[in-house]
Amino acid sequence: MGPTPPDRAVAIDIIGVMVVGICGIFAIITGMDWYLNIAIAWALLSFIGTLALAKYLEGRGFDE
Amino acid sequence: MNSGAAPYILIALGVFFDLVGALGLIRLPDVYNRLQAATKCVTLGTIFILAGVIVWSGWNAMGVKALLAAVFVLWTSPTGSHALARGAHIAGVPLWEKSVCDKYRDDTGR
Numbered sequence: 001m002g003p004t005p006p007d008r009a010v011a012i013d014i015i016g017v018m019v020v021g022i023c024g025i026f027a028i029i030t031g032m033d034w035y036l037n038i039a040i041a042w043a044l045l046s047f048i049g050t051l052a053l054a055k056y057l058e059g060r061g062f063d064e
Numbered sequence: 065m066n067s068g069a070a071p072y073i074l075i076a077l078g079v080f081f082d083l084v085g086a087l088g089l090i091r092l093p094d095v096y097n098r099l100q101a102a103t104k105c106v107t108l109g110t111i112f113i114l115a116g117v118i119v120w121s122g123w124n125a126m127g128v129k130a131l132l133a134a135v136f137v138l139w140t141s142p143t144g145s146h147a148l149a150r151g152a153h154i155a156g157v158p159l160w161e162k163s164v165c166d167k168y169r170d171d172t173g174r
Binding site: 004005006007009010011013014017018020021023024025027028033036037039040043044046047050051053054055056057058059 | 071075078079082085086089095098099102103106107109110113114116117120121125126129130132133136137140141143144145147148150151152154155157
């Protein structure tokens with residue numbers, strides 16, 4: 001996937017958003033609402049991971 | 065719980081937008097093109113799926129959780145994609161050779 005590291009970072013970001021939708025579909029299929037707890041937690045954690053990857057791509061530390 | 069075909073139509077629309085976003089992620093030629101196509105389509109598709117969950121379940125704990133997840137996605141996905149585009153530009157990833165202009169380089173001189 002992609003010739004450069006930012007392509008892979010974009011793919012990870014998109015997968016993280018798609019997993020939230022997949023959790024919503026699973027919640028409808030099984031009728032259990034704790035899949036949406038997983039969706040909320042996954043949205044926040046993938047956002048933090050995306051920001052960490054972006055800071056890594058800029059070549060800077062986490063404290064600026 | 066019995067709300068007809070409306071949630072399934074919403075979920076089908078969301079899955080279609082997710083499919084278009086994944087297709088754009090594979091087929092487009094550049095990091096920035098891939099980022100804008102995939103981020104917009106996948107955010108809209110996920111919002112549609114969660115709206116389908118809200119319509120399917122009604123106003124109870126499940127619907128409120130789906131609404132909260134939709135608000136989180138709507139806040140965090142554009143922010144993350146903006147940070148990724150900025151990081152890719154600072155890391156020196158070149159634009160596609162048919163790109164017309166680069167306003168960020170014109171403004172910052174890099």
